[in-house]
Amino acid sequence: KAGVTQTxxxxxxxxxxxxxxxxxxISGHRSVSWYQQTPGQGxxxxxxxxxxxxxxxxxxxxxxxGRQFSNSRSEMNVSTLELGDSALYLCASxxxxxxxxxxxxxxxxxx
Amino acid sequence: xxxxxxxxxxxSVPEGENLVLNCSFTDSAIYNLQxxxxxxxxxxxxxxxxxxxQREQTSGRLNASLDKSSGRSTLYIAASQPGDSATxxxxxxxxxxxxxxxxxxxxxxTVNP
Numbered sequence: 622k623a624g625v626t627q628t629x630x631x632x633x634x635x636x637x638x639x640x641x642x643x644x645x646x647i648s649g650h651r652s653v654s655w656y657q658q659t660p661g662q663g664x665x666x667x668x669x670x671x672x673x674x675x676x677x678x679x680x681x682x683x684x685x686x687g688r689q690f691s692n693s694r695s696e697m698n699v700s701t702l703e704l705g706d707s708a709l710y711l712c713a714s715x716x717x718x719x720x721x722x723x724x725x726x727x728x729x730x731x732x
Numbered sequence: 733x734x735x736x737x738x739x740x741x742x743x744s745v746p747e748g749e750n751l752v753l754n755c756s757f758t759d760s761a762i763y764n765l766q767x768x769x770x771x772x773x774x775x776x777x778x779x780x781x782x783x784x785x786q787r788e789q790t791s792g793r794l795n796a797s798l799d800k801s802s803g804r805s806t807l808y809i810a811a812s813q814p815g816d817s818a819t820x821x822x823x824x825x826x827x828x829x830x831x832x833x834x835x836x837x838x839x840x841x842t843v844n845p
Contacts, residue, residue, distance in 0.1 A: 723776040
């Protein structure tokens with residue numbers, strides 16, 4: 622069974638631009654969560670989607686948004702990029718409340 | 733609000749040594765606790781998941797324990813190898829509706845040949 626896939630793997634953007642990241646969960650997993658990882662703050666929860674509905678949201682500004690499609694694939698969008706948005710963005714999928722499986726991440730660099 | 737702490741932040745040991753990584757959490761109302769491994773610049777690899785009703789889980793040379801009453805979990809690695817060098821993260825999933833994982837900052841393990 623294929624694991625969680627994320628595209629693109631690397632991105633370089635300029636301040637003020639917007640970016641869209643994509644995540645495909647493991648087949649059959651309907652829950653997708655997004656996390657931001659930075660050296661200073663560690664891993665922080667962004668949001669979780671289940672059956673196309675956002676169920677939980679972390680403490681991030683409204684510039685961070687996401688959505689989930691009927692095939693469970695998810696996208697997250699960051700608008701008006703800031704230097705502090707440079708991070709590794711990780712997506713995870715799971716089946717019910719069991720083990721979470723993470724993708725390889727998207728490394729975003731904002732210059 | 734759940735807070736997860738991992739001590740030490742870094743650990744260096746000689747190959748073959750048995751070692752213990754510590755994880756503590758402030759809210760004992762957890763669904764489960766999960767241990768991950770992260771290699772530099774990579775995603776997270778799940779190592780062990782302990783449900784709140786369990787006391788421990790084992791996989792190969794790894795053994796994780798959970799003590800909800802004291803808010804602690806440990807990851808025991810037997811006969812460490814250089815390939816075990818990585819950052820180890822623990823994460824708690826708390827009860828109360830939110831499905832999010834709250835992560836510790838991790839322990840960076842170096843196993844020297």
